[in-house]
Amino acid sequence: MKKLKVLLLVMLIFAINIVDFKSEVSAKTIAELREELRKMEEEEEQNNSNIAKTEAEIESIKNKVSANYATIDQITKDIIKKDEEIVSLEEDIKEKDETTKKLMSSLQATNGNSFYIEYLFGADSITDFIYRYSITEQITTYNERLIVEMNEMIEEANQKKIELKEKQQELNKQQEELSAQITELTNSNVKLYELGTTIEDEIKNAKQVIQMYVDAGCGEHEDIKVCANKLLPSDTKFWRPFDTGYVTSEYGYRNAIYVGDKLISSAGIHEGIDISNGLGTKNPIYSVANGKVAAIWYDRWGGNQITIHHKINGKSYSSSYAHMSKITVSKGDIVTKDTIIGYMGATGSATGYHLHLAISTGLRFTEYSGYSAYVARTVNPRNLINFPSRGSWSDRVHYYK
Ligand SMILES: [Zn+2]
Secondary structure, eight states: OHHHHHHHHHHHHHHHHHHHHSOOOOOSSHHHHHHHHHHHHHHHHHHHHHHHHHHHHHHHHHHHHHHHHHHHHHHHHHHHHHHHHHHHHHHHHHHHHHHHHHHHHHHHOSSTTOHHHHHHHTOSSHHHHHHHHHHHHHHHHHHHHHHHHHHHHHHHHHHHHHHHHHHHHHHHHHHHHHHHHHHHHHHHHHHHHHHHHHHHHHHHHHHHHHHHHHHTTOOTTSOHHHHTTTOOOEESSOOOSSSSBEEEEOSEEEOOEEETTEEEEOSEEEOSEEEEOTTGGGOEEEOSSSEEEEEEEEETTTEEEEEEEEEETTEEEEEEEEEESEEOSOTTOEEOTTOEEEEOBOOSSOSSSBEEEEEEESOBTTTBOSHHHHHHHEEOGGGTSOOOSSSOBSSSSOOOO
């Protein structure tokens, strides 16, 4: 009984996994595709308004920063002015001090012939003497008071300078904070722009898909899978499935690959080409040409896989993709070369994130389905898709010799 319960539980988990694996639901009618398109356009509008908002915010912070710079500039000038004032006061003090000293020394000279003594004792009455005495007193007191006042002014200027420097420091700190804010906003705006580009591509592709169904004569509310059953959109060439990437393993005979004791791939023909880049599961995989999704499945070798049928210049082909982390289309969907069919992964038997891409002639799973029949029909993808002979490519269009 207990064993049965465990078995049932295992089966249940399995069933959940199978349901989980089912890729995203696709729309059934052109009307629904149009509704999806409308939502994408709304999202684009929202994104554009977010970009505008962020840009306005950046602009206002930049204005604050330049206002602060102007203030800092003014403060720097004020500090210089205070310094000049202090220097000039110090010079005045020195001068006054010297004058006083000179006066004092000439007045207080011990020499009996000194001017001070002569002046004082040259008085012709006691009143005159007191008068002469008070004059000399006043001159020295006046100079001393002047020096005290000037020293006070220096103190005041120094105090002001400290205040200005504090203000300057505060503003410099504020500038740092503002510039950090600008960096943050600029980064988030870059992300918004990237999102905008993605949405733009999705909108463009959704329009193409709708047009294909319309051209196939599907009505607005007809089930597109029924209506487009016979439809296989044609194309004139194959395109690279990544925006950027490089070839990591070529088509053809290959020795067995082991990681430790684990067999990753047995010796024999590697029936496709492996491509990769540093983006991991973030890397979108595009269909290599216009076509229709023929099969989606999982097995322990290729992981999440998908096969797409194509008609290139009247000849039929199948492209098969393996090790995907996620599949974003479903069986029967019409795709264009710009449709993201899923994301790169390392599911199944894989040593790292990459796409195993195989191209076979004829319609796989319709005209043939056994593995050896399929392998016999595979061709080197390099014969049909332009990959650089070495190094990476940086878009899907550039032609490498
Ligand atoms: Zn491979």
